Amino acid sequence: MGFGLVEAFNRGMEGDDGYEVAGIRVKCSHCGGEAFDERTAQLNTAGATLFGLDWANKSAYVLACKACGHLEWFL
Template sequence: MGIWNGLKRASRAIAESTGPAKYSSGGKQVRCEHCGRDQFTEGNAQLNTAGMTFMGLDWANQTATTLMCHACGRIHWFGIRPERH
């Protein structure tokens, strides 16, 4: 019983932490540059490709945070992880 309830709690926490939310970056709320909405789904993308290294972007610790607009699917890239609200 204790294990089952713990699992249910854990899966609910995961769903809440990965669902669409509002974010801010650099002290400014992130808005979709395509449709202007403010709900995003967070993801991660690797930057350590040959092209990125060539472009001098390998300072970003080889990971970028992506925010995908919940309304239109536009993906925004951030080298610094935006703050989730």
């Protein structure tokens, strides 16, 4: 896995499931929840191009809200 972005993707306070991205606490845009499960998604080149994301790295971080299941994507 590539961890180039992970330095900006720090765990929040110990003991909870909160995350910070670029120094900002991640909140679910649907329900406002702050507990997430972290996933890593690999973006293949074809898919990245298809979605106009060929500027992006080939991996994305996905946070799945534990309360409602909404997915927050970070590239």
